[in-house]
């Protein structure tokens with residue numbers, strides 16, 4: 001007991017709390033949720049802001065549309081919908097674009113989502129919030145929005161952007177939750193760049209150790225928003241996503257954050273080999289450590305602006321750990337499929353159609 005309290009007292013010092021928030025937080029889970037979290041010395045890091053909703057005096061309410069309604073798209077809609085109801089700077093309604101499908105029952109997926117408030121195909125058993133409105137018409141779904149959240153498998157984004165040219169509001173802000181990149185003849189193209197260039201809008205990203213099914217049942221996790229230069233917009237995205245069980249931090253490094261979310265899958269393939277060959281945890285840890293260094297080196301080669309500190313955020317080391325521990329054999333199976341299909345996009349992103357088929361192994 002003495003030993004514990006002698007440890008605990010110095011931990012109460014503000015300096016220690018700032019430097020080692022995780023250690024401090026792990027002493028009391030409730031303090032994690034109540035703390036003015038992640039006050040960091042890094043002036044470019046915006047802390048998570050789960051505000052109590054007192055953002056009075058707002059003249060212009062933002063309207064949010066989520067483009068995508070798969071597993072993560074549905075969970076993102078649920079997170080956002082809980083916040084738009086709380087915060088007066090947002091319209092209550094969250095529109096969610098659904099790539100229309102006919103269910104085995106013969107019903108349209110959109111109709112079932114709007115009737116039951118559940119995405120019975122991609123997130124069964126979870127209520128999305130009554131203010132989530134599913135819409136199968138892409139143009140209609142985005143037409144009034146000033147905040148667009150893109151969360152489809154990356155290989156559909158080029159087509160989606162083409163359909164949206166000239167259809168979005170002039171003042172629209174975008175964010176991409178998509179992990180993956182387009183690899184073109186000219187070189188790799190980040191999805192946020194694709195969105196920015198095609199739609200003429202600025203685009204942040206949100207990545208992290210974020211297995212959608214865990215967040216759906218409100219298990220705690222963190223995420224990182226990457227922004228280019230507008231801190232106010234970054235803060236708005238942080239507000240829109242943050243809940244007591246989803247802690248979001250913003251860093252000024254769009255490319256670094258997005259590359260973390262993409263490249264960790266390559267390291268996870270190696271981790272899948274380690275699992276398959278039963279090489280043990282030490283080897284897996286080595287793969288993760290070396291992999292993280294290689295992710296950093298490769299990212300800096302592509303964009304010299306990428307920051308070292310980004311790799312210590314949720315989008316970096318945390319996503320790498322969760323993917324290597326939980327999804328490594330999925331990534332390996334995708335690589336095997338790639339060898340047979342010769343389709344790079346299915347492993348350097350998330351070819352969900354195929355990924356679903358290997359989820360049974362995970």
Ligand SMILES: NC(=O)C1=CN([C@@H]2O[C@H](COP(=O)(O)OP(=O)(O)OC[C@H]3O[C@@H](n4cnc5c(N)ncnc54)[C@H](O)[C@@H]3O)[C@@H](O)[C@H]2O)C=CC1
Nearest residue numbers: 069070071072073099151152153156178179211212350352
């Ligand atoms: N599921 C997860 O745990 C996480 C996923 N992500 C990322 O989120 C993005 C979306 O992933 P999920 O929501 O898991 O996808 P998913 O595999 O659950 O769903 C696929 C979605 O694509 C739609 N779709 C199928 N064909 C289409 C087409 N031709 N055009 C447009 N849409 C079509 C389907 O209707 C469905 O909504 C991916 O980039 C993934 O990397 C990021 C973090 C966590």
Ligand SMILES: O=C(CO)COP(=O)(O)O
Nearest residue numbers: 179208209210211319350
């Ligand atoms: O982000 C994930 C876990 O954090 C899952 O990402 P993928 O879609 O790349 O598998």
